Amino acid sequence: MLDKAGKQAGTLAKANEALGYMPGFGNDFETESLPGALPQGQNSPQKCAYGLYAEQLSGSPFTAPRGTNERSWLYRIRPSVRHTGRFNKIDYPHWKTAPHVAEHSLALGQLRWNPLPEPTEKLNFLQGIRTMTTAGDAPTHSGMAAHAYAFNADMVDDYFFNADGELLIVPEMGAIQVFTELGKMDVEPSEICIVPRGTMFKVTRLGDEKVWRGYVCENYGAKFTLPDRGPIGANCLANPRDFKTPVAAFEEKETPCRVHVKWCGGFHVTEIGHSPLDVIAWHGNYAPYKYDLKTYSPVGAILFDHPDPSIFTVLTAPSGEEGTANIDFVIFPPRWLVAEHTFRPPWYHRNIMSEFMGLIYGRYDAKEEGFVPGGMSLHNMMLAHGPDASGYDKATNSELKPVKLDHTMAFMFETRFPQQLTRYAAELETLQDNYIDCWTDLKKRFNGTPEGDWS
Numbered sequence: 001m002l003d004k005a006g007k008q009a010g011t012l013a014k015a016n017e018a019l020g021y022m023p024g025f026g027n028d029f030e031t032e033s034l035p036g037a038l039p040q041g042q043n044s045p046q047k048c049a050y051g052l053y054a055e056q057l058s059g060s061p062f063t064a065p066r067g068t069n070e071r072s073w074l075y076r077i078r079p080s081v082r083h084t085g086r087f088n089k090i091d092y093p094h095w096k097t098a099p100h101v102a103e104h105s106l107a108l109g110q111l112r113w114n115p116l117p118e119p120t121e122k123l124n125f126l127q128g129i130r131t132m133t134t135a136g137d138a139p140t141h142s143g144m145a146a147h148a149y150a151f152n153a154d155m156v157d158d159y160f161f162n163a164d165g166e167l168l169i170v171p172e173m174g175a176i177q178v179f180t181e182l183g184k185m186d187v188e189p190s191e192i193c194i195v196p197r198g199t200m201f202k203v204t205r206l207g208d209e210k211v212w213r214g215y216v217c218e219n220y221g222a223k224f225t226l227p228d229r230g231p232i233g234a235n236c237l238a239n240p241r242d243f244k245t246p247v248a249a250f251e252e253k254e255t256p257c258r259v260h261v262k263w264c265g266g267f268h269v270t271e272i273g274h275s276p277l278d279v280i281a282w283h284g285n286y287a288p289y290k291y292d293l294k295t296y297s298p299v300g301a302i303l304f305d306h307p308d309p310s311i312f313t314v315l316t317a318p319s320g321e322e323g324t325a326n327i328d329f330v331i332f333p334p335r336w337l338v339a340e341h342t343f344r345p346p347w348y349h350r351n352i353m354s355e356f357m358g359l360i361y362g363r364y365d366a367k368e369e370g371f372v373p374g375g376m377s378l379h380n381m382m383l384a385h386g387p388d389a390s391g392y393d394k395a396t397n398s399e400l401k402p403v404k405l406d407h408t409m410a411f412m413f414e415t416r417f418p419q420q421l422t423r424y425a426a427e428l429e430t431l432q433d434n435y436i437d438c439w440t441d442l443k444k445r446f447n448g449t450p451e452g453d454w455s
Contacts, residue, residue, distance in 0.1 A: 021244035032281035033248040053079040059286040072284025083276035087268040097265030098134035104426035114430035115374030116150040123151045125203035132425040135417035138164045138220040146356040147216040155202035163263040165220040167195045174212035183246025185290045193290040217413045221326035224315040242295040251277040301339045332410040338402045348386030354419045355379045362408030389441035
């Protein structure tokens, strides 16, 4: 017969086996990993079940309007004041924060990179972050940073929370598990996840890749939300039911651990004797979530012309100016092209917004070659961009029958702020020095006649 301690250990192990999710975007959730751990009818009882501590995690001011007020109540083994001790400064030299103007000699221009090099040493997720651009001002809660990551080791006894902003993680190679205070998320390429500002988590590897690679958008401003659909109506684009929030899960570990913190661009570490991922139950609307990009329902032209790329917005982080986002997260998923008498790829463009692009898999329809999965491009505000010469020739001469763009998934972090290039990005060995040449063969076709020179 098991003694009391053995029964409790078995219960804890069983509670942590299940990995489940709750559907919906911005819902008020409740979940518990042990029966009766979640108080009913109140938030802060005099004594919580299982000897737990009640604690509130607020993602907005207390007085924010009801529609934007965000908080969750957590019921945990130890309060968060026990998950930090005396801090020491630590350096992550490749992770930069706005405002940041790097000293480098690379001139202004349209830029593109091949994937990050594979690590030559053991790096975990935190150590594998490489900042490509920064924009805005983190201490004033505006702007963003675009990062790429490449790592090959787990965060075993290391944990992290980011006081500067929420993190949008976009795996490109290798599935990962993001274990947060509020539960676990398994996230594979073609899925994304959001870790809210201030939420503790660690990242471990799933599968047997040689390197795990992807992208991160660090949002300093208002949190990501779903864009309004306007005349589109109630359906399509990213539907709320497809967003998945994890159920409660915890890690009971009484061994030396380290908590790393990012605060106003600086990094700090504290030593503790246990895991901080000790939330047994929680309820509220401030929580991590994941989303499968394959469930996005694109809307586009069904007669003529190419709509603005904003029609493919999955998430938006609003600014104080209506219609001008702090960040838009936009994807270019599989879809049918059917428009008549129309140049179907994205048109040539100059834009007040600045665009950082990545490719998860396949090929982007505006670039015939050179833009590969794991690669990146940067088109800053008012710098012209658009299809390369071969893509233009193909689009203007192909038969305009229905064509499906399949096996492709590109994305864009677009912001109202100019994106400042880091020194690391400017000097990265995978920078394509010849990217600008992709437009060289766009020749003059004007000859004074209505037909032009299409030879």
